[in-house]
Amino acid sequence: MTFIEKLNAAWTSRNSLLCVGLDPDLKKFPAELQGKPDAIFEFCRAIIDATAEAACAFKPQIAYFAALGAEEQLERICAYLRTNYPEIPLVLDAKRGDIGATAEQYAREAFERYDADVVTVSPYMGWDSVSPYLEWKDRGVIVLCRTSNAGGSDLQFLEVDGKPLYQHVARLVAEKWNTNGQCGLVVGATFPHELAQVRAIIGDMPLLVPGVGAQGGDVEATVKAGKTASGTGMMINSSRAILYAKPEAGEDFAAAARRVAIETRDAINRFR
Numbered sequence: 001m002t003f004i005e006k007l008n009a010a011w012t013s014r015n016s017l018l019c020v021g022l023d024p025d026l027k028k029f030p031a032e033l034q035g036k037p038d039a040i041f042e043f044c045r046a047i048i049d050a051t052a053e054a055a056c057a058f059k060p061q062i063a064y065f066a067a068l069g070a071e072e073q074l075e076r077i078c079a080y081l082r083t084n085y086p087e088i089p090l091v092l093d094a095k096r097g098d099i100g101a102t103a104e105q106y107a108r109e110a111f112e113r114y115d116a117d118v119v120t121v122s123p124y125m126g127w128d129s130v131s132p133y134l135e136w137k138d139r140g141v142i143v144l145c146r147t148s149n150a151g152g153s154d155l156q157f158l159e160v161d162g163k164p165l166y167q168h169v170a171r172l173v174a175e176k177w178n179t180n181g182q183c184g185l186v187v188g189a190t191f192p193h194e195l196a197q198v199r200a201i202i203g204d205m206p207l208l209v210p211g212v213g214a215q216g217g218d219v220e221a222t223v224k225a226g227k228t229a230s231g232t233g234m235m236i237n238s239s240r241a242i243l244y245a246k247p248e249a250g251e252d253f254a255a256a257a258r259r260v261a262i263e264t265r266d267a268i269n270r271f272r
């Protein structure tokens with residue numbers, strides 16, 4: 001099964017467009033996990049089990065693991081997802097970008113070491129920096145287009161031939177790079193107008209849409225701007241708002257995460 005087939009099946013069978021981001025930050029962990037040698041794995045496993053019902057995808061962000069030398073715990077989390085939730089796409093958020101020979105190694109890291117379904121990459125170094133990932137025909141590549149952060153405008157909004165650069169990226173990926181139907185784009189929920197522009201350019205290509213929750217993106221505007229005719233087309237990511245949800249009476253951290261994940265999924269579904 002290819003990445004796109006798996007994602008389409010997950011959208012339909014799980015009735016969800018919510019991607020749960022795994023950005024484990026030790027400082028924010030609950031007291032019971034503090035000081036444990038495999039706290040990152042335990043935290044992520046509890047979050048995965050608590051939120052899987054509401055998720056169409058999981059997205060570990062590699063920096064949170066690599067910064068602590070905790071890649072082995074990321075390997076275990078990816079293996080846990082593969083074994084227990086094989087139907088849920090695993091998005092490795094690494095935002096790679098380098099010359100072809102190095103990109104081959106990054107692709108092996110993403111698709112062999114972590115066995116991810118799809119990896120995020122930067123388009124900045126062009127075709128030969130992205131093509132090594134596309135050699136993995138059953139896997140996916142999600143290219144940064146209009147990122148959720150304010151500073152993304154520094155380059156992505158530059159006018160080139162009368163159009164902003166992010167629109168050139170959208171067209172390039174949709175028309176030239178996506179020959180095997182395995183590409184997607186990142187567009188932030190903080191830019192719904194640009195999300196609609198991108199959707200108009202790319203047809204039904206999937207979008208990773210971070211920025212709801214902690215970054216304040218509007219769910220209604222996001223869904224209306226980015227959905228396809230079938231009411232899918234997006235993995236709408238939320239990380240911190242789910243991972244570090246404040247427990248209500250009687251809840252532990254995982255129950256709080258589950259409550260917020262379900263609320264977020266349902267809020268998204270209202271506008272599909």
Ligand SMILES: O=C(O)c1cc(=O)[nH]c(=O)n1[C@@H]1O[C@H](COP(=O)(O)O)[C@@H](O)[C@H]1O
Nearest residue numbers: 061093120147148210213214215238239240
């Ligand atoms: O590629 C991404 O996932 C990404 C792209 C982008 O434009 N903005 C963005 O926030 N992200 C990632 O999405 C997650 C957002 O986390 P929260 O703001 O906590 O929901 C982080 O892991 C970011 O690294």
